Amino acid sequence: MNPTTEFAGAFQVIAMDQRNAGGRSRAPITSQDSWDSYTADHIAVLDHLGIEQCHLYGQCIGGPFILNLIQAQPQRIVSAGLAQPIGRVEAALPPRTERFNMWANTLTDHPEVSEQVLDAFCQNLYGPGFAYCVDRAFVSETEASPCR
Template sequence: MPFYEKGDVRIHYAEAGSGFPLLVIPGGGLNSTVAGLATHPFNPFNEFQGEFRVISADLRNAKGGESTGPLEVDRPWDAYTDDQIGLMDHLGIREFMVLGFCIGGPFIWNLLKRVGDRIPAAIPAQPSGYRPEMPGMSYNNNMKGWGPELCARRSDITMAMVDTFLTNMYGGARADFVYTVTRDFVRGCQTPILVLPDDVPAHPYAVAMETVHLAPNAQVSLYPWKDTPDKIPLAVRHIRTFLRAHRLAGSAQSVAAAAQ
């Protein structure tokens, strides 16, 4: 897999196929990697590279990945989003659709907040969200499972920095809803959204469905969609139909913009 580099950031990415670009954000929390897609309910590279240009990357500083960069403690979500936008810019891609698993849900909303005019459609699959009955879950899990391993690899990063980073990512005003945007933002977001809900501690069903009810152009796939192997192809078929429809809309917008 090649690398995209900008300053101290080095992002390891993969791409396959051709056609309208589809950015895939793997699940796995802060250890999100392209290799991890092999353990997902389905692998978007296998499913979609026949008709889309599928692109994915290891998250910065993920265990098992090859992307590296500073730990930007004051802007955790935006630092990762910088990498995602920067990669698409590096590849010369203006418009792209996004499919994100797990932590990819909050990233999708942050991308829509920052470059929504470039994204004709998005799919949060088993999206992460804030669960008020388990308020410290994301912070605690990463303080135990992500931070110590990262510090062991990186002498420039301390657990005090990890604490600040995770507090700014999951605590304070962020400790609500989808972490990256407000309900008012979702209510005003006109981008077509297809949500594939889950219901495990880190992927609250209630939050996923609240985004469906709030976003004016949202739809929801079947639920549950991955509890038995026979249901997953139905969800993938729904995703494919959704992507095809909005690929055409995105291409038309690109042509119109070029003509102006």
């Protein structure tokens, strides 16, 4: 499903160009970057566009992005759809995944990136477990209804 075409008939659709994920958005990568860094990006875009409330839809990594935005600014979110969100059931963070390492290998134009920065960044994103940016208690307390 492509939400930019599926929802365009009824909504103004804003698609995310996640920084440093292969699109046009770039920024330095630091050992302090986390889900909150991306949430700040999302809030800045909404503020810049003057959007006070919105509906959110996200697939895969979009799930944690949405959950963190709901946690940060719940008054802004009218509804949210999470399709196959990423997360982790087991408690321990495994070593950096092959997918993370493949992404890291594309960062040849980021001289600020070292193995130490990458390890910290990976831990900040994937260390917390479950939905990565919020805990099980937050998710279970978030009002939800099944899709129809």
